[in-house]
Amino acid sequence: MRVDSSAIERTPIAVAAPPAPATDRGGIALAALGVLAFSFTLPGTAWAMDGFGPWSTTALRIVLAAVGAALALRITRTPLPARRHWTGLAVVASGTVIGFPLLTALALETSSTSHAAVVVGLLPLTTAVYGTLRSGHRPSRTFWAAAGAGAAAVVAFTLGTGGGSLARGDLYLAAALLVTAAAYGEGGRLARELPGWQVISWALLLSLPFALPAAVLAVSAEPFEPTARAVTGLLWVALVSQFGGLVVWYRGLARAGIARASQLQLAQPLLTLVWASLLLGESMTWAAPVTALAVLACIAVTQLTPSRSPHAGARPRP
Secondary structure, three states: OOOOOOOOOOOOOOOOOOOOOOOOHHHHHHHHHHHHHHOOHHHHHHHHOOOEOHHHHHHHHHHHHHHHHHHHHHHHOOOOOOHHHHHHHHHHHHHHHHHHHHHHHHHOOOOOHHHHHHHHOOHHHHHHHHHHHHHOOEEOHHHHHHHHHHHHHHHHHHHHHOOOOOOHHHHHHHHHHHHHHHHHHHHHHHOOOOOHHHHHHHHHHHHHHHHHHHHHHHHHHOOEOOOHHHHHHHHHHHHHHHHHHHHHHHHHHHHHOHHHHHHHHHHHHHHHHHHHHHHHOOOOOOHHHHHHHHHHHHHHHHHHOOEEOOOOOOOOOO
């Protein structure tokens, strides 16, 4: 008896490449809300320094924000992060909790709020560079060209208002850009595994053992005049800039991508200039709106430019 072959003929199956992920509008909205909160940071710091010194302002804002973070973690009974998270949390603590507040406070001793605002406008570019190197994503040349153009506009504005030279405050601000870019990159990466509020909360608690004795020493060594204006500025930078704003910011970075969402901060100098004029009475030169328009155009380009993942060119497995 002959047995017929039961083999099934194999036909090739065409597997289409997965579509590129759409922009997470919710993540962009969260990042924008964080930028709005951050735009008040420099004016709030200037208000706080009406009654406190730079070291006192930095240490007290950490202590106040850490108390709020500890209460939130206690109420929610949040467990400790995994061991692999602590290195990233230490980077967040050194950058956004300690480095940026201290360095910007020192810069404001010699620089105006308006001048500091445009220098801090370079932060989106440094954050995008760090995030790209850290994650392996590859934004297009158009993305980098737009980001570089926005940064160039900020640099030109800074040099123009500074008489073509850099002051000591600019060096403090440059150091703040470096440490904060790393902290934003690590915070956005951690926020993919931990809620954003937990990232900044644990970073604040990591900083508390250093901030508490520093606050005692700084208050005893620096001028201490807790006026209503100074206390209001201190509470803002502690509870909003240091905690609430970073919660939504890190969540926005995690959802929308570090390189893309960070470019929203190019609008922060314009907002800070407006608040500096309204709250501090600082004058605004004609170059400010011109620079702002150029920067906002660069934001539009970066938001519309796709990026490639590190595995974009890999062959799909059968």
